Amino acid sequence: MSVQVRPFSKDELKNIGLYPGIPGPYGMPAVPSRRFNNTPITPKENFLRVCRKELPAWAVIESTDIQVIQPDIMPDAYARNHGGIDWFGIDWEYEPKSAAAMVRPGTRRLSDITQWETELSFPDLSAIDWQRDYETIYKDILSPDRAVCFVIVNGLFERTADLMSFEDAFLALVTEPEVLCDFYTRLTSWHIDLIRIAKEIYGANMINFHDDMGTQKSSFMSPDMFRDIMLPHYKRMISAAHDMGVYMCHHSCGSVGNLLEYYCEAGWDFWEGQVSANDMDTLTAKYADRLGFTSGYIATPDIPEAEIKAELDRRIYRWGKDGRYIFRFRHTDPEQNRRWQDYIYECTRRLYQS
Numbered sequence: 001m002s003v004q005v006r007p008f009s010k011d012e013l014k015n016i017g018l019y020p021g022i023p024g025p026y027g028m029p030a031v032p033s034r035r036f037n038n039t040p041i042t043p044k045e046n047f048l049r050v051c052r053k054e055l056p057a058w059a060v061i062e063s064t065d066i067q068v069i070q071p072d073i074m075p076d077a078y079a080r081n082h083g084g085i086d087w088f089g090i091d092w093e094y095e096p097k098s099a100a101a102m103v104r105p106g107t108r109r110l111s112d113i114t115q116w117e118t119e120l121s122f123p124d125l126s127a128i129d130w131q132r133d134y135e136t137i138y139k140d141i142l143s144p145d146r147a148v149c150f151v152i153v154n155g156l157f158e159r160t161a162d163l164m165s166f167e168d169a170f171l172a173l174v175t176e177p178e179v180l181c182d183f184y185t186r187l188t189s190w191h192i193d194l195i196r197i198a199k200e201i202y203g204a205n206m207i208n209f210h211d212d213m214g215t216q217k218s219s220f221m222s223p224d225m226f227r228d229i230m231l232p233h234y235k236r237m238i239s240a241a242h243d244m245g246v247y248m249c250h251h252s253c254g255s256v257g258n259l260l261e262y263y264c265e266a267g268w269d270f271w272e273g274q275v276s277a278n279d280m281d282t283l284t285a286k287y288a289d290r291l292g293f294t295s296g297y298i299a300t301p302d303i304p305e306a307e308i309k310a311e312l313d314r315r316i317y318r319w320g321k322d323g324r325y326i327f328r329f330r331h332t333d334p335e336q337n338r339r340w341q342d343y344i345y346e347c348t349r350r351l352y353q354s
Contacts, residue, residue: 005040005041005057005353006040007353008346008349008350008353009038010346011037011038012036012037012038012039012040012345012349013036013037013342013345013346014036014037014038015034015035015036015037016035016036016037016038017035018032018033018034018035019032019033019034019035019064019067019143019146020032020140020141020143021033021141022067022068022069022138022141022142023069023070023072023137024068024070025068025069025070025077025151025208026070026080026081026099026100026151027080027081027082027099033063033064034064034338034341035064036064036345039057039058040057041057042145042146043060043064043065043066043145043146043147044065044144044145044146044147044205046058046060046065047060047065047066047146047147047205047326048147048205049323050292050323050324050326051205051206051247051269051292053289053324054323055322055323055352056323056348056352057349057352058344058345058348058349058352059316059320059323059325059326059327059344059345059348060326060327061326061327061329061341061344061345062149062294062326062327062328062329063328063329063330063341064341065146065147066146066147066148066149066206066326067142067143067146067147067148067149068149068151068208069138069142069148069149069150069151069202070150070151070153071133071137071138071202073128073129073130073133074087074128075087075123076152076153076154077151077153079091079092079101080092080100080101080153080154081094081101082094082101083101086154086162087123087154088109088120088123088159088162088163089109090103090107090109090162090163091103091104091107092104093105103162108163108164108165109162109163109164110163110164111164112164112168113160113164113168113169113172113176113179113180113183114176114179116163116179116182116183117182120163122186122190123190125190125193125194125197130197130201130202131201133201134201134202138202142202142203147205147206148202148203148204148205148206149204149205149206149207149208149249150195150198150202150204150206150207150208151207151208151210152191152194152195152198152207152208152209152210153210154210155209155210155211155212156184156187156188156211156230156233156234157169157211157212157213157220157230158210158211158212159187160172160180160183170220173221173225173229177228177229180229181229181232181233184229184230184233185233187233188233188236188237191209191237192236192237192240192241195207195237195240195241195244195246196244198246199244199245199246204246205245205246205247206246206247206248206249206269206270207241207246207247207248207249208249208251208272209237209248209249209250209251210251210252211250211251211252212251212252212253212254213226213252213254213256213259214252214253214254214255214256214259214277215254215255215277216254216255216276216277217255217277218254218255218258219254219255219256219258219259220254223258223259223261223262226259226262227262230262231262231265231266234250234266234267234268235265235266235267238266238267238268239267242267247269247270248267248268248269248270249268249269249270249271249272249292249294250263250268250270250271250272251272252271252272252273252274253273253274253277254274254277255274255277255278256273256278257278257279257282257283260283260286260287260291263291264287264290264291268291269291269292270291270292270293270294270326271291271292271293271294272294272295272328273293273294273295274295275295275296275297280293280295280319281314281318281319284318284319284324284325285318288319288322288324288325289322289324291324292324292325292326293319293324293325293326294325294326294327294328295328296328296329296330297311297312297315297327297328297329297330298329298330298331298332299311299329299330299331299332299336299340300331300332300333301332301333301336308331308340309343312329312340312343312344312347313347315327316344316347316348316351317351320348321351323348323352327344329341329344
């Protein structure tokens with residue numbers, strides 16, 4: 001049970017300087033973030049309260065409260081953020097207009113899922129000088145009073161599709177579930193080793209693990225198929241992470257509400273979902289006692305203030321009423337961004353004390 005914190009004071013909204021800019025995930029530039037004045041507990045402890053299913057002092061705002069890192073020393077990260085060859089030899093093509101990358105058309109790394117043991121070489125994580133990367137880039141800019149979230153892209157299913165096309169990945173789910181199980185067992189062990197590095201070297205408190213599972217209309221696979229093929233590997237990976245003291249967030253775009261029961265069974269602490277493809281009102285009401293939620297909202301000057309307020313209120317008083325929602329909010333105008341950050345902070349400080 002969380003210890004009660006003092007009542008809200010307007011003094012908390014004052015800035016006391018900036019946190020240093022940190023190289024962002026997905027190739028985002030390093031931008032300093034604001035530091036609230038005299039918060040009743042540190043942002044890190046507030047975040048950990050949410051992870052422990054305790055009531056926080058205020059709703060976590062990712063841009064101010066969490067340090068999200070995705071070291072470019074990982075070939076996966078560099079390829080996805082800039083283009084090039086990833087950890088498993090897949091060629092990625094970067095598109096500047098969308099600030100994203102996709103597998104270069106015509107690229108195929110794996111001829112067939114049944115050949116994974118002979119055609120794939122798993123990267124040697126010990127060959128990378130992680131400590132030097134941490135000391136050179138992160139040591140002097142990561143703040144001990146904020147949590148660290150370490151981003152891992154290309155999850156189990158995504159990796160399969162990247163290696164051999166989405167069509168053949170879907171076919172493998174139906175025709176070669178045993179072979180996929182063997183591949184995922186090996187791939188999961190490799191990810192556990194990577195999570196350990198994120199914890200021991202970078203001090204990760206949470207992993208944001210990307211594995212898209214749906215289209216705009218439904219999940220890529222039936223819940224039964226997800227349970228039989230994907231669930232055991234997620235369970236093992238998450239259990240290992242929890243043993244290290246690391247919380248786990250599953251990033252999945254698409255309509256995957258039909259899979260959330262198994263997300264909970266797997267042990268995911270959070271789901272980073274796509275608002276436009278899911279009934280978030282229903283899902284947060286049904287699962288918030290077992291699963292935390294986070295999602296993005298970018299506001300622009302052309303959006304009426306009343307509309308921004310209504311959207312933030314929906315997230316504050318519906319999705320986040322029990323303290324189980326993390327805001328990934330940004331207004332493209334810096335002054336408006338600060339104003340709405342104040343709004344989220346003050347509303348939730350008062351809400352969680354009522």
